[in-house]
Amino acid sequence: MTARSCGAAALLLAALSGCTPPPSVPARDDVPPVVTLGLGTPLSQSAPGVVHLLAGVSDASGVTQVTFERDGRTLGTDTSAPFEWTDPLGSSGTYRYGAEATDGAGNTAEQFLDVTITLPPGLTGVQGVAAQYAGEGRSGPLTQPWAGGAGTVLLSDAQAGTELARSALTGVGAFTLPLPNLATGSGAALSAEVLGLSCDAPPTFSVPNARAVRAGVAVGTQAAAPLSGSVTSVNGVPKETVRASGGLLFSDRPVQVSGTVACVLPGLRDAGGSEVRGNVTFGLNLLRGWNAVSFTRTVNSSLPPVGVLQSVQPPAQWVVGGTDLPWPDRP
Structure with missing residues (x-):
């Protein structure tokens, strides 16, 4: 008896005995989410010094959270769409913002955005x-x-x-x-x-x-x-x-x-x-x-x-x- 016929016989025996083959193991999700970072409100329409960040995300497993940062310091985490954060600033300058998205399998991806703020002076x-x-x-x-x-x-x-x-x-x-x-x-x-x-x-x-x-x-x-x-x-x-x-x-x-x-x-x-x-x-x-x-x-x-x-x-x-x-x- 050949190996193929032995395998077929085993499957036939399992079917006749009422047993089911072991379930297939799902493929591991190791694909990171796609994330884009932009301004939810143009600076020209925001209050002076206020940056409104908006992260666009997509992933087969679904995105569970987005963590926002400024110049490497964590600002906070949003756990529901739309993923956004508002950052009021106290001085003019160029700031590097980041948004790290995490999907349901734990994969992460990060996107960065440089924003330049020029605050008008108060009354003199x-x-x-x-x-x-x-x-x-x-x-x-x-x-x-x-x-x-x-x-x-x-x-x-x-x-x-x-x-x-x-x-x-x-x-x-x-x-x-x-x-x-x-x-x-x-x-x-x-x-x-x-x-x-x-x-x-x-x-x-x-x-x-x-x-x-x-x-x-x-x-x-x-x-x-x-x-x-x-x-x-x-x-x-x-x-x-x-x-x-x-x-x-x-x-x-x-x-x-x-x-x-x-x-x-x-x-x-x-x-x-x-x-x-x-x-x-x-x-x-x-x-x-x-x-x-x-x-x-x-x-x-x-x-x-x-x-x-x-x-x-x-x-x-x-x-x-x-x-x-x-x-x-x-x-």
Whole structure:
């Protein structure tokens, strides 16, 4: 009997006896995944200093995780698609990012991407014109041309009360105020309180350990702020009031502040004189240095009052005096 006939006989015997042949051993997966690394959001559309990474992956066994790194230091791991990571940076430069993908069999593959970040500087000074607060009108606050004569514009730490800078005010109210370059670590840890608000919970900060100085501007002894407002009425009854005020904020690093939390609305009291609370939405993209910010509150007779604290362009007019300056005169 030949070897082939012996093998056939063995198979026939196994079939007749009800036995099954041993299962075939699957081939080992030793093929690494395919990974590409790019920007999920173009730098031109991102907040200053924020890099949004997005890894594209494919693999027969499926990709279980992607680990992101910057300049050889691990940033974190994403375990579900889309595999992405957001990295807020504190300084300009060229950074090498990496994305290492791991498949279901434990195979890995890595891809790299060089990204150059150029952070714009903060404000180095503001130019403006003082206007005198003249009370409240039917459609919002009233102002009149400056008639206080020449004087001095002061920039002070709103919390510590210390003077930071000063400039001359002309007889018609014009001024140019240089802003000092404060050192990293100046001020207090960035929080809702430093931003002039008392809130039930903190907003979201894109980076930890940022420090900030909230500055107040004054002409002589009178507070000054970019104050504006409007009142909509129906048959003489106010239906909606919008009030905005702003100021200057120094941050020792780029940071984004976001989220919506319940806070005391500055400068607003109810009929009994008590504080009024409402949801405040934070939309700050702070550069390293000085930033112009504005707080806007909206009061509607049929809706709860709300507020928005956001980054803005430097104001041209500063209203001097008045008892209702929502931010930053009244924390």
